[in-house]
Amino acid sequence: MDGSPLAKGINPEEQEEFFIDILDKEEALSTLSITVVGASGDLAKKKIFPALFALYYEDCLPKNFIVFGYARTKLTDEELRNIISTTLTCRIDKRENCKDKMEQFLKRCFYHSGEYNSEENFAELDSKLKKKEAGKLSNRLFYLSIPPNIFVDVVRCASMMASSANGWTRVIVEKPFGRDSESSAELTRCLKKYLTEDQIFRIDHYLGKELVENLSVLRFSNLIFEPLWSRNYIRNVQFIFSEDFGTEGRGGYFDNYGIIRDIMQNHLLQILALFAMETPVSLDAEDIRNEKVKVLRSMKPLELEDVIIGQYKGHNKGGRAYPGYTDDSTVPKNSITPTFAAAALFINNARWDGVPFLMKAGKALHRKRAEIRVQFRHVPGNLYKRNFGTDLDKATNELVLRVQPDEAIYLKINNKVPGLGMRLDRSDLNLLYRARYPTEIPDAYERLLLDAIAGERRLFIRSDELDAAWSLFTPLLKELEAKKISPELYPYGSRGPVGAHYLAAKYNVRWGDVGGEDD
């Protein structure tokens, strides 16, 4: 420390206190206003307000903060608080003071009713915010939980009339970010008229999931994985998402997008990019996002023959009838929108050349699950093969990261079954989060909101990432629509169309999640 010019005459401990002092003062003088635009919507009620409360409960929000709901519905502050309070919960492991904390939180929640395209209404909001901020340094975060067609209007009004004068102003946007390269580029262009890249926080809540966060930790802080992380050892990688319910009367929005846009092009592709990227220079947001863009740009645009689409049909099971997708009253009877898709992607770089990255996403399947599966190559010259009639080359190692539910990491290894004979068996080396970490795992929205407040952009999608992602999927999506490819039907609650197996077989892959064994 002696040599450091900063340390002149101050010993290290004093210096530390000095900084803490500044931080405290800064916090006392600044204030954070979070405006949830579209406050009466479903996402706001189910995710955003509960996440804000969880952050408050955990003391993660700054000392001075207020939450404003903004929507067209006429509501009083009290009415908003009533709506919110029904969805707030405390973590299972932390029940104390829950009621108290809720009340304190609700006191900081307010409501302003206004049109989404009215500059005047946003100006009113601005004056209300100013009153609450009481002359302190004001930072403002807008969470746009609204349909995409009014994104730009809201951004315009908010940015022009309700930007912070002396602090930062940030806007969180939810998907969809367009429906193809062109519309996405147009959206980005419009947003950038009013906001700088720095101010735009495109949220992909899958990136906030615990095990997706852990993916980089696993790769980069363990010696044993990185040497294996290449085409030399990895045979294929699978990204699997499944839901055990359909659109259930809310297919209006979905029908316009379909599963590829809704899940694959964003959530699964983002996880793929994180999985496959080269080691970044540092963990800083720009460094990580630079690497992700490189992966996306090394990928081959998806071709029609590498995609299988499906749509669920009605199914009777155990005396119950499950509806088909087109039975949904909000969906056109002749819709050919895919509710299931499987795709094979390739990254044409030195690390991954020739390794199939398979994706699969579907609604109304037999279970709810999101996971990453890494299947390793066979053991070259396996000694044990000579002694077995079986093809041990199929019994390869596999690393599974289960993102939800029941977060877990397990590594399938071959070992000897205890006993006098020589029987091999595939067992799991496993880490079940529930068993190891009894505390509740925070919701993805909590992490992402906190990051946006802190200005941490690592988990948000940069414009060039978005462009690269769309350029992989746009040609395919256009071709599907132009050729009116009809999806393969699969029964509600099934394992999805068998076409997915043939797609996998084409690249010499077996899906790990629907093998003869259960995973």
Next chain:
Amino acid sequence: MAAFSATHCRSYSYSHSSSINGGQNQRFSFSSFSRLSVPAKAIRNSHQTVVLMQDGVVATKVTPVEKETPKEKLKDELLSVTSTKEWDEKAGFDSNENESTVSITVVGASGDLAKKKIFPALFALYYEDCLPKHFTIYGYARSKMTDAELRNMVSKTLTCRIDKRENCSEKMDQFLKRCFYHSGQYDSEENFAQLDKKLKRHEGGRVSNRLFYLSIPPNIFVEAVKCASSSASSGNGWTRVIVEKPFGRDSESSAVLTKSLKQYLTEDQIFRIDHYLGKELVENLSVLRFANLIFEPLWTRQYIRNVQIIFSEDFGTEGRGGYFDNYGIIRDIMQNHLLQILALFAMETPVSLDAEDIRNEKVKVLRSMRPLRLEDVVIGQYKSHSKGGVTYPSYTDDKTVPKDSLTPTFAAAALFIDNARWDGVPFLMKAGKALHNKGAEIRVQFRHVPGNLYNRNFGTDLDRATNELVIRVQPDEAIFLKINNKVPGLGMRLDRSNLNLHYAARYSKEIPDAYERLLLDAIEGERRLFIRSDELDAAWALFTPVLKELEEKKIIPESYPYGSRGPVGAHYLAARYNVRWGDLDIEQ
């Protein structure tokens, strides 16, 4: 599981399952062999599988069969699956006489090992239908005993596996009926000739195979071998002799012993037992390495920082130090058990799983090793210690131990393998009696992550929190891999967790004792887990110079309290090679 239960002794199979979802535990087998009923004689290393039919002619190659073959048709005793090598051994016998018999003679039947391990292991094999149909067990010792007295003595130590209680006492009775006793001197050819006559009567003219298990002090090894071989060898089958350690006490005495044994036996007939090689997880070591893609690339100096092979007992000599005092912990544990595990761990990939191929690779490792130097060894001896009102005795309090004994009851050593794979990687060994716990494990510590990204964000030195693979041989067999992961929550905290496989949780079956496996192997002529003469020579060559130096210089062992973690000298030895013992960390 059910498909295997009757045919588990020596079949190869692959089952495939997962337990993570609890309850959904399906297994299936790709193997056809496992469905065939092949007791005892199915030889594992058969590339070419042939079936010996009644007339003794090679009838057909066994091809994978999908359906279960009716056992009745195949008549177990008529079916034997053999390798080409086994074939030669059997070629001599009369082709009309296809029934063979095995006589197992336990020489030193009244001893402790025989009672505690050998007879129970034989019974377990019998219970599991792993012994040939015709077998006889003879106890041989100097004490005068009747068959009934032997049976009485043996019956006290027999147990059935916890998971298989049915018919237990019935099976015991049947087993005991096949046990006999013959009293005789260990150096009397006449007495062995009498034994031979008795054996012949039991064998009833069948092809007779004879296995002698020498459970006797080393000074009478050679005498017993001489008598057994010259007066009680099988006339038409094989004769094999299992010998227990100690195999000498240094290079010279071991060479003399081998030379003497070879006067009466060929290398093929000598089965030097090291019961550690029969432990389940030691067997599994090769499977882990060679049947998984993910471990082999890491198995070099490039990724492995050090390897630790650790053995500890939580009791002392307890009045039985007479034998031990003459040998010490280095000869008793390190030079054999731990070194054998090390050789298996570090060997190159063998050409096949055949015994000679594996032992060739093990010898290569041993011969690539630098003989141990005095400065790379720390020795200790336990002293008495009072804890909770109980006073634990020191080693020299043992009445059978000389008061001024310098024999080490603890030792730690650093060994090096000077080959391309392992150059510079310290292999640390540690063995001790009267320590705070009981266990045997292999720990593989990996290197640090080069350029760890997370180091920048943390005050702590992540280079210390490296990956570690732990194979716990006993007790509570387990494999776990320590990995760094993120603690769930909003912050970014890293944590070391275990990816683990706990045998007791995954496999409800009782794990067979090492002796069962080794006896079965000896009966089948499977030599993989037995020590060849050149292996033994190489092993002694590593330890003999340091053992001599310790004795000549009268190096005084560091004392450590009974029940402690051993002398601190072990830490300094480790520190010299930039290693930390994995078993003494706080988290452990």
